Amino acid sequence: MAPRCWLWWHWLGWPRIRPPSASNSTTFGGSDEVRNPINAKALRKMRRKVQGRVKLCKMHLLTDSSEKNPQICVVGSGPAGFYTAQHLLKHHTQAHVDIYEKQLVPFGLVRFGVAPDHPEVKNVINTFTQTARSDRCAFRGNVVVGKDVTVPELQGAYHAVVLSYGAEDHQSLEIPGEELPGVCSARAFVGWYNGLPENRELAPDLSCDTAVILGQGNVALDVARILLTPHELLEKTDITEAALGVLRQSRVKTVWIVGRRGPLQVAFTIKELREMIHLPGTRSILDPADFLGLQDRIKEVPRPRKRLMELLLQTATEKPGAGTAGQALATRAWGLRFFRSPQQVLPSPDGRQAAGIRLAVTRLEGVGEATQAVPTGDTEDLPCGLVLSSVGYKSRPIDPSVPFDSKLGIIPNVEGRVVGVPGLYCSGWVKRGPTGVITTTMTDSFLTSQMLLQDLKAGLLPSGPRPGFAAIQALLSSRGVRLVSFSDWEKLDAEEVSRGQGAGKPREKLVDPHEMLRLLGH
């Protein structure tokens, strides 16, 4: 018997019986049963086991090499990349998935976006770690797809490629003065306090009294909360030491969170609002006039928004001093300003720094989802020393060969299949735009994986074997790229945890890629 057949024979669970001869190799029992003196009960048990395994074989011994042993590549190791990989590995027991990531470390916005004071959200890392440790999955960090390796090169090496590279840019405001010092995107600010290497030098100037955040989404609330949270509380989180140092010296007392529409259209959610309301040493500034007539209108809105509105209304109409004792002694404040659209960043007299923001007063037109803010012609100037623009993230095109809808900021796709490019898929924020929480990203990544597996089964992906990582490794090494594996990340992880221990933090993040590579001995 050839060695390969012998392996199959063992796996089928029949090692103790002499292998069948060529003439009866498809039947069990019969003459072999007579020749081997084993008892009938054991034989029946073994037969059931064999039948089960033969059934499994039938499911997985598929007709061509791509179906049998697909090599799949995922670009990006955020929630979309990991959930896509998890689903593929679970639903195809022979698939191999390589996850390419531009950073040296995995997990995308779970590490570089989610606020340091929300550690419970980061528990998804445990699930992602299980996926990465599978022997059919590999993390290939420190590889910038589109620069170190092209998408067509990946397509040549794998049966399918899934683009899950998120939204790495920020929406610009497109207003005069946006480039002045003192104006910064919330994306860069978040990256700075979360240790994103490219933002580690940001060191925002917090010597002013008032900061303005443009946009009323959850990112805006994250940023406001980090600006106003007492530093003793932040010291127990995984916020970087450099950010803590700057926040300890902060003189910011008031944070305005500005929306171009009204209370009914805010994009933040109730949990995040509640956290703002209960922030120690901080009070809220809400103008009851903004909420006039809302009591009746909220009866018609869906329940989650209704509850959010009720909390806003209650906070806006509460008598001063009715809050907690901490709020009565508050030295800091946050406020929501509605019906104000950013028009111009106002410079300081010497023109070197932002000194305020001119806002166009707006009114609403349209109903429901289509409600739009239209300028009334009036403006209002709000003095401040820091402007943080939090009007959303934005995806970039990754490679000239990949279609990209620059208006919507997504890869055009139908349920994750990239339009016009067989074998190319997308998931997460680059598939549907930069909104939605981790569970939304999970659901859409599972859907993309389902489409890929359907195509595989239908024979729509390239047949025949593909070299997978072996081919890409050769390319990357010829280009001088130093790869980081998941076990490398685990060493960095241990180092971060150990550095955090002394300070009572869950970890002290490494922020310098050169230092990380040095620690890995690269």
Ligand SMILES: Cc1cc2nc3c(=O)[nH]c(=O)nc-3n(C[C@H](O)[C@H](O)[C@H](O)COP(=O)(O)OP(=O)(O)OC[C@H]3O[C@@H](n4cnc5c(N)ncnc54)[C@H](O)[C@@H]3O)c2cc1C
């Ligand atoms: C500030 C912030 C806070 C958030 N907080 C929460 C929260 O508390 N709870 C919650 O449920 N949701 C939260 N979200 C939403 C959540 O983070 C997203 O739903 C989710 O991260 C989107 O996943 P993704 O994989 O599409 O993108 P990402 O998480 O951005 O992952 C994309 C990955 O692709 C990599 N990549 C990019 N370009 C390349 C390239 N060229 N080559 C290789 N790799 C590349 C990136 O480095 C990154 O690792 C938050 C979002 C933000 C912005």
Ligand SMILES: NC(=O)c1ccc[n+]([C@@H]2O[C@H](COP(=O)([O-])OP(=O)(O)OC[C@H]3O[C@@H](n4cnc5c(N)ncnc54)[C@H](OP(=O)(O)O)[C@@H]3O)[C@@H](O)[C@H]2O)c1
């Ligand atoms: N704790 C959490 O769960 C958490 C934390 C952070 C982020 N996230 C999620 O991550 C996603 C992204 O959050 P996000 O806050 O970046 O985006 P977002 O939820 O889309 O909010 C963007 C905000 O910017 C405003 N805006 C957009 N363009 C503008 C412009 N040109 N001028 C003025 N205002 C403008 C929007 O107002 P309009 O509505 O008028 O457009 C909206 O208030 C969201 O789904 C969010 O829930 C979740």
